[in-house]
Amino acid sequence: MRAETPSAARRTGAFVAVAVALFCIQLDFFALNLALPGIAAELHITVSAAQWTLSAYMLAIGCFFIVGGRVGDVFGRRGTLLAGIALFTAGSVGCALAPGLGPLVAARIAQGVGAAFVFPVSVSVITNTFPEETRAKALGAVFGVANIGTALGPFVGGGFTEGPGWRWIFWLMAPLSLLALLVALVYVPDSRDSSAPRELDLTGCALVVCCLAALTLAVERGDAWGWTSTRTLTLFGVAVLAGGLFPVRERRARHPLVDLRLFRNIPYVLVTAMGSLSNMGYGVTVFLATLYLQGVRGLSPLQAGTVFLAPALLVALSGPLGARLARHMRPTAVMALAGAVAGTGMYALTLAGAWWLYVPVFAWCGLGLGLGWTFSSVATQQVVAPARAGEASGVLLTFLVTLGAIALAGTAAAISALTPQHPPEDAYDAILRLGGLFIVAVAVVVMAVRHGLVRRGRVPPLSMREDSG
Incomplete structure (x- = not known):
């Protein structure tokens, strides 16, 4: 349910929490591209192997956007936002401390899942917190702050890679995202789709995650593996099969993940x-x-x-x-x-x-x-x-x-x-x-x-x- 009318303090707090969280996600995403050579050198791996730090993040974030947005609508946007920011914060710390490529990729997946919950829920938090006459202005300002992270990303990534090291990209993320979490905990009001029962289409979730995971992985690694290799073609086949079954499931589900x-x-x-x-x-x-x-x-x-x-x-x-x-x-x-x-x-x-x-x-x-x-x-x-x-x-x-x-x-x-x-x-x-x-x-x-x-x-x-x- 939507709150009656959030106070000015709650609207301001929600704005700050969402803007800082999205700033962190954008900065993180655009900073790491220029850090790949530094990651490869420190971890004694090839740049191609270091590319998995980007691929894993893209894989996680792409697979869980739909799930994250619908979880917020059904179970409450405040709790979903808090869970997403907390997971992103934990993933940032894990990336900063990662001793090798495996732990780094795992922490990047955690960051991606957290970001996938934060991003769509952030938009709906602002939509449901601000009145209609100021909603577009608030959303524009939120994305203005987030895009400062986009602006600083390459500069921060290049500067940290040449200076104190790529790990400082994540050490910068951790306290900022923790700040967003604390502000959200105090100020963000809860809201949800009151017409939807608290049930999630788990089969639909599994199908969409399977489809997007297979498609993203095939596309991300197809050039390295070969576009006609068995692995690539199998992944494309899985994506087509799961993608074809998804709308069939959604038409039959009592409470679909996506209303077609x-x-x-x-x-x-x-x-x-x-x-x-x-x-x-x-x-x-x-x-x-x-x-x-x-x-x-x-x-x-x-x-x-x-x-x-x-x-x-x-x-x-x-x-x-x-x-x-x-x-x-x-x-x-x-x-x-x-x-x-x-x-x-x-x-x-x-x-x-x-x-x-x-x-x-x-x-x-x-x-x-x-x-x-x-x-x-x-x-x-x-x-x-x-x-x-x-x-x-x-x-x-x-x-x-x-x-x-x-x-x-x-x-x-x-x-x-x-x-x-x-x-x-x-x-x-x-x-x-x-x-x-x-x-x-x-x-x-x-x-x-x-x-x-x-x-x-x-x-x-x-x-x-x-x-x-």
């Missing part, structure tokens, strides 16, 4: 599609820029992290910007605008060779991509009922992370296929141009579909109501 009617909500589908593409573009652009700056330009991890500050700052500002735009534009229109800025930015990045042009174009690209994947979490809350906020957020985040992993794997495979015949920078440019044009094309399609909905009377053209899209 959610996908009849066309504005929600449009927002999810555009947000997923933006996140895919962001991951690919950051990956290619890292390779370009260090492999082609010859920058150190710290110098590369410094270059990332400009686009990352714009990513941080995209949260409040999205909230401001939401007062004047429909959610789908904001998402289409983000796609247009992101896609043209990705294409323009391939034309910017000089530093004086590369950095501002990179920042422009970061603004569009950041607005797209950040505002998608705000937009879903505007086009679904608050009672189903956790479920809708969990589904969105699952698409974002899973498709992001697929995009990165596809990018790595494309680079491997192109580089024997072409210089690396040509391969990077070709991928960015193709991705940028595709995102712009989808943004046009989103607006065309919305225009069709308006003409059929399905969506009021100037309405800013939650169900307007």
Whole structure:
């Protein structure tokens, strides 16, 4: 049940707890990429083996987004948030103390599961704590703080790796996430979907985790194992089988994990599609820029992290910007605008060779991509009922992370296929141009579909109501 009207102190406390928790998750995620060589050197393993620290985290977080969001809706968002932050904190300490690769990967899985519970529940906590008139502003501000972690991630990762060591990334996480836990314990009010009985579709949970785990692992390791290897093909087969059984189970379940009617909500589908593409573009652009700056330009991890500050700052500002735009534009229109800025930015990045042009174009690209994947979490809350906020957020985040992993794997495979015949920078440019044009094309399609909905009377053209899209 939702609390009557949380006090100003509770709203402020909930905001601080959620913002700090998401800041930690974003900082952790974007800091570790530049730390992989340092991890490999200290633990006496290959960089390919060290990649499991990223793969394990992606695997855990992608598998449990839907489960975490629905657990919060059904059993209470406060308890779910506290459990998620506590697990993330414990995982951070475990990473900092890990004596070898095995314990480090296990601690990263714990972090990922904790983050998978925190992220969708955080969105629904804000949705159910703040009144409708200030909800979008609060969500935008939360993601603004979280995106500061995105901004600082590469800089912190590169700086700590070259300085006191990669373990300090996690020592930084531990007290910050503990602070979020204590504030949440005191201030976050409880809420849940009052229409849902306290039962969880365990079979549905098992199927979705099995599907996403197999798919993510196959995509993450396919390039290393070989795309036609027995392991890779078996995992893809398991993913297809579990994925096919999941909607069958959900149609028959008394209390499904995911209400499939959610996908009849066309504005929600449009927002999810555009947000997923933006996140895919962001991951690919950051990956290619890292390779370009260090492999082609010859920058150190710290110098590369410094270059990332400009686009990352714009990513941080995209949260409040999205909230401001939401007062004047429909959610789908904001998402289409983000796609247009992101896609043209990705294409323009391939034309910017000089530093004086590369950095501002990179920042422009970061603004569009950041607005797209950040505002998608705000937009879903505007086009679904608050009672189903956790479920809708969990589904969105699952698409974002899973498709992001697929995009990165596809990018790595494309680079491997192109580089024997072409210089690396040509391969990077070709991928960015193709991705940028595709995102712009989808943004046009989103607006065309919305225009069709308006003409059929399905969506009021100037309405800013939650169900307007």
